[in-house]
Amino acid sequence: MQEGIVEGLRKLGLTEYEAKAYATLVGMGEATAREVHELSGVPRTRIYDILRDLGSKGFVEFVQGSPTYYRAVEPDSVMERLRDELVSCIDRSTNELLSLNLEAHGSSPVWCVRSKWGINNRIRDFLSKVERELVVFCRSPDLLIEHKAEMKKVPGLRIKVDRKEKFVGLGFEVQEMKEGAERFFKDYITDGTSNSIDALMIADDRSSIVVGTMGGERLAVIIRLPVVAMLQKAGWESLV
Amino acid sequence: MQEGIVEGLRKLGLTEYEAKAYATLVGMGEATAREVHELSGVPRTRIYDILRDLGSKGFVEFVQGSPTYYRAVEPDSVMERLRDELVSCIDRSTNELLSLNLEAHGSSPVWCVRSKWGINNRIRDFLSKVERELVVFCRSPDLLIEHKAEMKKVPGLRIKVDRKEKFVGLGFEVQEMKEGAERFFKDYITDGTSNSIDALMIADDRSSIVVGTMGGERLAVIIRLPVVAMLQKAGWESLV
DNA sequence: TTTGTTGTAACCAGATGAGTTACAATGCAA
DNA sequence: TTGCATTGTAACTCATCTGGTTACAACAAA
Structure with missing residues (x-):
C-alpha cells in the first residue's frame, strides 16, 4: 500500500488505522476483518472497532455474519461528500470571520x-x-x-x-x-x-x-x- | 465571541486556543498579546506560543517590540488558501483510491x-x-x-x-x-x-x-x- | 477434547492540548 | 535609584486520544 494515501486521508480527519483500513478495503473490494488486518497492518484486535468507526462515518458497509464481511463505500462518493462538508465549513467560517472584521486595520507601518x-x-x-x-x-x-x-x-x-x-x-x-x-x-x-x-x-x-x-x-x-x-x-x- | 466560529476553525485543523486567538485578532484588527488574551480567554502565559504558531501557519503577522503587536492576516485570503489545500488533498486522495479500486466488487448480495x-x-x-x-x-x-x-x-x-x-x-x-x-x-x-x-x-x-x-x-x-x-x-x- | 478463529474488552504508553505555576527581563513611576 | 507592574519564557500537571498489546469469551472444526 502506498504511504501517501494514508497521509492524505489523515489530513482529512481519519486516524492512521482508519486510513489504512479504508484504503486496504478499497483495494480489496470485499473482505473479512481478518483480511483487512493482514493487508493493512492494523492489529487484528483493533480492526473491529476501527471498521465499526468507519461504518459510523459512512466509509464502509458490512454484512453481519461469522465472519462479518466488509466493503468500502465507493471512494468518489465518499470523497465528494467530504469535500462538500469541508468547503461548506470553510465558507461558513469565512463569513463569520468577515463579519467580525468590519473595522479598518493595519495602521502599524x-x-x-x-x-x-x-x-x-x-x-x-x-x-x-x-x-x-x-x-x-x-x-x-x-x-x-x-x-x-x-x-x-x-x-x-x-x-x-x-x-x-x-x-x-x-x-x-x-x-x-x-x-x-x-x-x-x-x-x-x-x-x-x-x-x-x-x-x-x-x-x-x-x-x-x-x-x-x-x-x-x-x-x-x-x-x-x-x-x-x-x-x-x-x-x-x-x-x- | 461566537461559539460556532471556534468550532468551525477547529474542524479546519486549528486547536481551541488557536481558533480563539485568531478569531479575536480578526475582530480587533491589531492588538498586543495581552489584549488578545483578555478578549479570547486564552491564558496569558500561553498566548505567546499560540500566536507564534499562528504566525508559522500563516494566520497572523506581528511587529516585534515591547509589547509586540499582532494582527490577523485577512480571513478571506487565509480561508481561500485553506480551501485550496484541502480540496487538492481530497482530489489527490480520490485519484489514489480509485487507482486501487479497479477490480469489480460488491458481489455479496x-x-x-x-x-x-x-x-x-x-x-x-x-x-x-x-x-x-x-x-x-x-x-x-x-x-x-x-x-x-x-x-x-x-x-x-x-x-x-x-x-x-x-x-x-x-x-x-x-x-x-x-x-x-x-x-x-x-x-x-x-x-x-x-x-x-x-x-x-x-x-x-x-x-x-x-x-x-x-x-x-x-x-x-x-x-x-x-x-x-x-x-x-x-x-x-x-x-x- | 483440543485447536484455531472470531470478536470483545481492557490495558499501557506516547503525544497532544488545556490549564497552571514559577520566574527572568523589561520597562515605568515614585 | 528603588519598587512594582507588565512582558515574555519555560516548565509542569492533567485529561484525552491514538497506537499498540494482552486477556479472554464464544464458537466452529478436527
Missing part, C-alpha cells in the same frame, strides 16, 4: 511575517500595489522564479544582484552590483543569532519588504515608512 | 450500512436503479420527505403506510394497510435488543432495502436476492 505562505502572500500583495517603480536587490533567483508572473507586470522594475550568472535565462534584465558592495547584504551575526538577507524590494520610495533568515527562521519584514524606504533606496543606489 | 449519510447514500443509489416497479412500506414520513425528489421520478411507485393521516400533504398517493397487518412491522425484541423497522422498499422484485433501528443503532440492510425480495413483496401484498 511595520509587520513581520513568519510562514512560507504568509511571506509569499505578502510579496504578491506588495507587488500588486506598485505604482511607478520597484527596485529589487536579491541574492538568489528563487524569489524571482516564484513571483515571475507578477514581477513581469510591475512598472519601473530595476533589479540588482550579487552575481549575474545566477540569473541568466529568467528573462529579467539584472544589474550586477559593484565590487565590495555585497558586504551590506552579507550574513551577519547579532546577539548570537545569524542573519542573512535574501532579498530587498522598495516600491515607489514608499514601502519596502525584506526577506531573509533571522535567528534560524525565515522571516519577511514589511515596512511602510517612506523615510526608511528612501534611506534603503539610497543604499541600494550606491551598490551600482 | 446483502449489506448493512450504519451511518446516517451512508444510509441516505444507499437509498439514493437504490432509488436510481429502479426500472419498472417500486413498492414501499413506511411508518413515518421522514424518509419520503428526505428523498421526495428522487422518489417522484421512480416508475411504478406504490406506497403502503400504517396510518394515512401522517402522510397528507406530501403529494404521494398512499394506501393504508389493513387492520391487524401492522403487527408485521411492530417493534419487537430479539436477543434482548429492541428492533423497529421504519421502512421497507422492494425494487423490481429483485432487490430490497430495510431501514430501521436495531439494537439501539440506526441501520439499513440492502438485499439483492430476488428470492428474498419476492417473499418480502408477497408479505407486502398481504397488507392490503
Whole structure:
C-alpha cells in the first residue's frame, strides 16, 4: 500500500488505522476483518472497532455474519461528500470571520511575517500595489522564479544582484552590483543569532519588504515608512 | 465571541486556543498579546506560543517590540488558501483510491450500512436503479420527505403506510394497510435488543432495502436476492 | 477434547492540548 | 535609584486520544 494515501486521508480527519483500513478495503473490494488486518497492518484486535468507526462515518458497509464481511463505500462518493462538508465549513467560517472584521486595520507601518505562505502572500500583495517603480536587490533567483508572473507586470522594475550568472535565462534584465558592495547584504551575526538577507524590494520610495533568515527562521519584514524606504533606496543606489 | 466560529476553525485543523486567538485578532484588527488574551480567554502565559504558531501557519503577522503587536492576516485570503489545500488533498486522495479500486466488487448480495449519510447514500443509489416497479412500506414520513425528489421520478411507485393521516400533504398517493397487518412491522425484541423497522422498499422484485433501528443503532440492510425480495413483496401484498 | 478463529474488552504508553505555576527581563513611576 | 507592574519564557500537571498489546469469551472444526 502506498504511504501517501494514508497521509492524505489523515489530513482529512481519519486516524492512521482508519486510513489504512479504508484504503486496504478499497483495494480489496470485499473482505473479512481478518483480511483487512493482514493487508493493512492494523492489529487484528483493533480492526473491529476501527471498521465499526468507519461504518459510523459512512466509509464502509458490512454484512453481519461469522465472519462479518466488509466493503468500502465507493471512494468518489465518499470523497465528494467530504469535500462538500469541508468547503461548506470553510465558507461558513469565512463569513463569520468577515463579519467580525468590519473595522479598518493595519495602521502599524511595520509587520513581520513568519510562514512560507504568509511571506509569499505578502510579496504578491506588495507587488500588486506598485505604482511607478520597484527596485529589487536579491541574492538568489528563487524569489524571482516564484513571483515571475507578477514581477513581469510591475512598472519601473530595476533589479540588482550579487552575481549575474545566477540569473541568466529568467528573462529579467539584472544589474550586477559593484565590487565590495555585497558586504551590506552579507550574513551577519547579532546577539548570537545569524542573519542573512535574501532579498530587498522598495516600491515607489514608499514601502519596502525584506526577506531573509533571522535567528534560524525565515522571516519577511514589511515596512511602510517612506523615510526608511528612501534611506534603503539610497543604499541600494550606491551598490551600482 | 461566537461559539460556532471556534468550532468551525477547529474542524479546519486549528486547536481551541488557536481558533480563539485568531478569531479575536480578526475582530480587533491589531492588538498586543495581552489584549488578545483578555478578549479570547486564552491564558496569558500561553498566548505567546499560540500566536507564534499562528504566525508559522500563516494566520497572523506581528511587529516585534515591547509589547509586540499582532494582527490577523485577512480571513478571506487565509480561508481561500485553506480551501485550496484541502480540496487538492481530497482530489489527490480520490485519484489514489480509485487507482486501487479497479477490480469489480460488491458481489455479496446483502449489506448493512450504519451511518446516517451512508444510509441516505444507499437509498439514493437504490432509488436510481429502479426500472419498472417500486413498492414501499413506511411508518413515518421522514424518509419520503428526505428523498421526495428522487422518489417522484421512480416508475411504478406504490406506497403502503400504517396510518394515512401522517402522510397528507406530501403529494404521494398512499394506501393504508389493513387492520391487524401492522403487527408485521411492530417493534419487537430479539436477543434482548429492541428492533423497529421504519421502512421497507422492494425494487423490481429483485432487490430490497430495510431501514430501521436495531439494537439501539440506526441501520439499513440492502438485499439483492430476488428470492428474498419476492417473499418480502408477497408479505407486502398481504397488507392490503 | 483440543485447536484455531472470531470478536470483545481492557490495558499501557506516547503525544497532544488545556490549564497552571514559577520566574527572568523589561520597562515605568515614585 | 528603588519598587512594582507588565512582558515574555519555560516548565509542569492533567485529561484525552491514538497506537499498540494482552486477556479472554464464544464458537466452529478436527
